[in-house]
Every structure is written in C-alpha cells, then in structure tokens.
Amino acid sequence: MAPPRNRRPGFSRRAQYSLFLGYVIAVAGSLVGAGLLVVSAINPPAFSALRAGAGELTAPIGWGLGAVIGGVAALPSDIGGYFGVHNENVRLKQELAAERASLLRARALAFENRRLKLLLSLREPGSDPVATARLVGSSASSTRRYATLYAGLLQGLCAGQSVRGPSGLIGRVLEAGPNTARVLMLVDPESIVPVRRTRDGAAGFAAGRGDTLLDVKPIALANAEFQPGDVLVTSGVGGIYPPNIPVALVVSRSRDGALARPVEHPDAMDFATVLPAYLPPLPPPAEPGR
Structure with a gap:
C-alpha cells in the first residue's frame, strides 16, 4: 500500500529529534552569521586573514574558469580574424603588385623625361638644330x-x-x-x-x-x-x-x-x-x- 502524502513526525521519535536538530542548526547558523556580520561591520580587519585565505583558494579556480570562458568566447573572433587576415594579405599583395607596376612606369617616364630634356638642351650657341x-x-x-x-x-x-x-x-x-x-x-x-x-x-x-x-x-x-x-x-x-x-x-x-x-x-x-x-x-x- 502507498504511503500517505501528509507525513507527520508524530509517529516516530527519531523523526521528531531529526527535525528539532535541523531547526536548532538553522537557528544557530543564523545567529552565528548575524554575529559575524556585526563583527565585520564593527571591526573589518578582523576577517582580513579569512578573506585572504578564501581568495587564495578560489583564485586558481576563477582563473581556470576565466581562461576557459575567454577562450571559448574568443573562438569565433579568432576564426573571423584568420579569414580576415587571409583576405587582408591577398589585398596587400595585390596593392604591392600594383605599386610595383606604377613604380616601373614612373621610372620609365622619368627616364623618358630626362632623355627628352637632354635632347632639348642640344642647342649650341649660334647653331640651331636642323x-x-x-x-x-x-x-x-x-x-x-x-x-x-x-x-x-x-x-x-x-x-x-x-x-x-x-x-x-x-x-x-x-x-x-x-x-x-x-x-x-x-x-x-x-x-x-x-x-x-x-x-x-x-x-x-x-x-x-x-x-x-x-x-x-x-x-x-x-x-x-x-x-x-x-x-x-x-x-x-x-x-x-x-x-x-x-x-x-x-x-x-x-x-x-x-x-x-x-x-x-x-x-x-x-x-x-x-x-x-x-x-x-x-x-x-x-x-x-x-
């Protein structure tokens, strides 16, 4: 037969003691927490060592969790950065090739300009070119x-x-x-x-x-x-x-x-x-x- 839905501890001494002990622990914990809160408010340096120890214990865990979360969060940006760098590299190579061609054309024009200037300066005093x-x-x-x-x-x-x-x-x-x-x-x-x-x-x-x-x-x-x-x-x-x-x-x-x-x-x-x-x-x- 299924147990009744509404269980009451009155039928068992053991259950009554367990419930009473739970209440006592809860009340004692509340009182201890309230006392610690009052002491920390009145004298903050009293718990500095405790806080430092807790920080030492939790710091490696926080660092590891932060590294994992940061790596996972940065993964999409890293993938996008790889493709972006690849495209940027292709664009820079194209610009370099275009600049090289422009440089060669500029050198050819400079040589042609220098040669034409030399031709224009061939005129001797009293001897015009034919x-x-x-x-x-x-x-x-x-x-x-x-x-x-x-x-x-x-x-x-x-x-x-x-x-x-x-x-x-x-x-x-x-x-x-x-x-x-x-x-x-x-x-x-x-x-x-x-x-x-x-x-x-x-x-x-x-x-x-x-x-x-x-x-x-x-x-x-x-x-x-x-x-x-x-x-x-x-x-x-x-x-x-x-x-x-x-x-x-x-x-x-x-x-x-x-x-x-x-x-x-x-x-x-x-x-x-x-x-x-x-x-x-x-x-x-x-x-x-x-």
Whole structure:
C-alpha cells in the first residue's frame, strides 16, 4: 500500500529529534552569521586573514574558469580574424603588385623625361638644330654601319650634316631622300672624326672598325699615351662636326694609339638631332702694311 502524502513526525521519535536538530542548526547558523556580520561591520580587519585565505583558494579556480570562458568566447573572433587576415594579405599583395607596376612606369617616364630634356638642351650657341627625327633602323649585322633617319630633304637635311643623340655623336648624314636620310655611323670603317682629349686638348682621329669600337690615332707622337678613361670630343677641325660633342671613351691602349667605345648607342635610341655642318671661323684679316 502507498504511503500517505501528509507525513507527520508524530509517529516516530527519531523523526521528531531529526527535525528539532535541523531547526536548532538553522537557528544557530543564523545567529552565528548575524554575529559575524556585526563583527565585520564593527571591526573589518578582523576577517582580513579569512578573506585572504578564501581568495587564495578560489583564485586558481576563477582563473581556470576565466581562461576557459575567454577562450571559448574568443573562438569565433579568432576564426573571423584568420579569414580576415587571409583576405587582408591577398589585398596587400595585390596593392604591392600594383605599386610595383606604377613604380616601373614612373621610372620609365622619368627616364623618358630626362632623355627628352637632354635632347632639348642640344642647342649650341649660334647653331640651331636642323631637325629632330626618329631613328627607324640600323645595320647591326653588317660590317658597314648605317642608320636610317625618318627625316629628309623636306625637313632641311642634306649630306654632311652631323647627327647626335642626348649623350654624344652618332655620325653624319651620308645621303638624304625626300623624307628619309642615311646616316654613316661612327663605327663604320669609312668614318673618321677629328677628336681631342678633354684633359689636355691633344688632337687625334677616331676611325670606325666595323664593330662596336673605335681606333684612336694621335696626330702628334708626343701625345700618343692615351689612358683608359680618357674622354674624346669633337675638335671642330674639318668643318663637318661642331666642336665639343662627346664622341668616345678610351677603354684600352693599343700599340700606336687606343681603343675607344662610343658614348652613344644608336641601336638603343629612338630619336636623334641633326645639326648643320660646322665651319670653323675664318681668321681675322691682316691689317694693311703687315
């Protein structure tokens, strides 16, 4: 048979004592708690050691629970941060590639600007350029070295005019058509240019060899000691090439002269300037009676 729902302790002494003991413990605990509360309010430092001990016991538990809760809470943000960093890395790589391309374009524009400025500064006092035109071809595979200039008689070109680039002399016009001209380059075996050495003015001739170098021969044997690094410019002798145009740089000595490399490379150029034929000034007329 099921026990009755309303149990009363009156039927058992043991149950009555247990219930009474529970009441006594509850009342005693309440009184002790109230006393401790009154003491803590009157004298707070009295329980500082107890609070410190409790804190020492509960601190590791709180730290462990905080670490676990913090790790779990930060997990979504860490996952989102990983994907965000990955996307940011891809974006930065794309920006770096774009900046590198922009840098290369800026360098190319700076080089082009510098080259054009050099071309604009080719004007010599009292010697205006005839024309500035594009070099459309050169014979690099033959011992005869010619270049084709996209300007001719209609632009004022004629045989004998000197042709130069931003850095120095290229050659001279050999023949001209209506809109094109044939240029004899310095390295051609038929090319001979009167030159002088910049450090002391020693005169000589620079003759083409058919390759990429020039044979330099001194006029006076006393000045035959060319040294690597000597700079050669046009002397103006002969009436074709204006003076003081850079021609070549000595690279080595030879038995009776030197080998030099032209300062200008027509194969790597696109524009050149044509100058009128240079005529040295006439000597002043002699005074009567002399």
